[in-house]
Amino acid sequence: MSPQIAQVDASSSKAGRRRRQGESVPFTPAHGFTRAGSGRHQRRPIALITGATSGIGLAVARDLARDHNLILLARSVNDLEELALALEEESQTAVLICPVDLTDDTALARLVSRIDIESLDVLVHSAGMEAPGAIDKITPTRWRAVLNLNLVATAYLTSLLLPALREARGLTVFINSGAGVSPRSGNALYSASKAGLKSLADTLRQEEAGKVRVTSIYPGRVDTPMQERLHAFNAARLRTEGIMATPAYRAADHMAPQSVAAAVRLAVNTPMDAVVEDLAIRPAGML
Numbered sequence: 001m002s003p004q005i006a007q008v009d010a011s012s013s014k015a016g017r018r019r020r021q022g023e024s025v026p027f028t029p030a031h032g033f034t035r036a037g038s039g040r041h042q043r044r045p046i047a048l049i050t051g052a053t054s055g056i057g058l059a060v061a062r063d064l065a066r067d068h069n070l071i072l073l074a075r076s077v078n079d080l081e082e083l084a085l086a087l088e089e090e091s092q093t094a095v096l097i098c099p100v101d102l103t104d105d106t107a108l109a110r111l112v113s114r115i116d117i118e119s120l121d122v123l124v125h126s127a128g129m130e131a132p133g134a135i136d137k138i139t140p141t142r143w144r145a146v147l148n149l150n151l152v153a154t155a156y157l158t159s160l161l162l163p164a165l166r167e168a169r170g171l172t173v174f175i176n177s178g179a180g181v182s183p184r185s186g187n188a189l190y191s192a193s194k195a196g197l198k199s200l201a202d203t204l205r206q207e208e209a210g211k212v213r214v215t216s217i218y219p220g221r222v223d224t225p226m227q228e229r230l231h232a233f234n235a236a237r238l239r240t241e242g243i244m245a246t247p248a249y250r251a252a253d254h255m256a257p258q259s260v261a262a263a264v265r266l267a268v269n270t271p272m273d274a275v276v277e278d279l280a281i282r283p284a285g286m287l
Contacts, residue, residue: 044069044094046120046168047268048161050102050154051127053079055224056175059257060124060264065091068122071115073098102127102153103145112160120164122268124173125154125197130226131189138189150193155200162212169272171213173264174201178220178280205277213275215267220282223254255283 047064051057052072061072065087072095074080080097087093100111131138131146158172165172179187180194198216205214260281267276 043119045122046071046117047122047124048117048120049073049124049126050157051125053083055126055226056219056222056257056260057124057126058083059261060126061087062090063258063261063265064122064124064268065093065095069094071096071098071117073100073102073111073127075099075101102157103148105156108153108157109160112157117161117164119168119170120161121168121170122173123158123161123165123170124175124264125157126175127153128175128193128226131193132186133189134186135188143189146189147193147196150190151196151200154197158200158204162208165212166208169211169213171215171268171275172201172204173267174198174214174216175260175264176201176216176218178218178282180218205275215264215276216278217260217263217267218278218280219255219260219263220280221254222257222260224257253283253285255281 045068047068048071049057049061049064050073052061052070053074053076057074061070061083064070070087070093072080072083077097077099080099084095084097087095096115098111098115100107102108128150129146131142131150133142154174164170174197176197177190177194179191180198183191183195201214201216204212208214263279263281267279270276
């Protein structure tokens with residue numbers, strides 16, 4: 001997937017209409033974002049979010065749009081366009097949408113070069129994929145695909161953006177998982193990818209001490225499309241083992257994605273002299 005970049009600006013509804021019609025939109029580098037109505041030399045904080053069109057990434061994008069300009073990465077250009085236009089209406093924020101395959105190293109490097117960002121306040125790594133299955137059922141191809149997205153692409157994008165993060169003394173947030181610290185049977189690949197992500201974050205925190213703040217967030221079950229797929233997979237597996245009565249998926253048994261976004265907000269709002277290093281968040285079972 002070749003990188004494409006388009007901007008939706010709160011002051012440019014005409015541009016938004018052109019984009020819906022498939023016409024080109026002038027691109028403004030991310031460092032050209034300004035705070036609406038406050039003068040050209042005053043800059044709103046900028047947040048870059050991966051996996052921005054679904055689940056936790058979507059909730060984080062909607063929350064940070066209240067006081068940040070956004071650079072949104074995901075695979076689907078249509079989903080990105082719809083989200084950008086919605087955020088324009090909801091929050092009057094400026095948005096750069098960047099459809100890209102995060103596992104394509106060349107495309108990712110080209111994208112970061114085209115964004116031409118000098119300073120980045122917040123980087124949120126939310127993109128990822130589930131990977132259920134017993135170890136003897138997972139192929140090498142599957143191992144590589146999941147590790148490439150959940151770990152390698154995250155590490156590479158972080159390295160590409162480190163100069164901009166250092167310039168802003170910015171914050172990098174890794175959306176990890178409880179599986180990254182407490183692996184379970186049938187979840188080896190996903191747990192391995194998230195354990196690697198924990199090591200990446202912990203090492204980055206040491207290497208960039210005093211220059212970039214690093215937060216890892218470890219959610220429990222979250223009501224997302226990924227959790228629904230996992231539930232369906234596990235129910236099918238149990239049926240093959242002769243266990244036919246499995247509980248139906250219930251959103252009430254999970255946290256809302258907005259609850260994880262609130263944890264991200266806590267890290268973002270922490271004053272510069274401190275950092276939230278590791279934050280576990282679990283369903284309270286109160287609804």
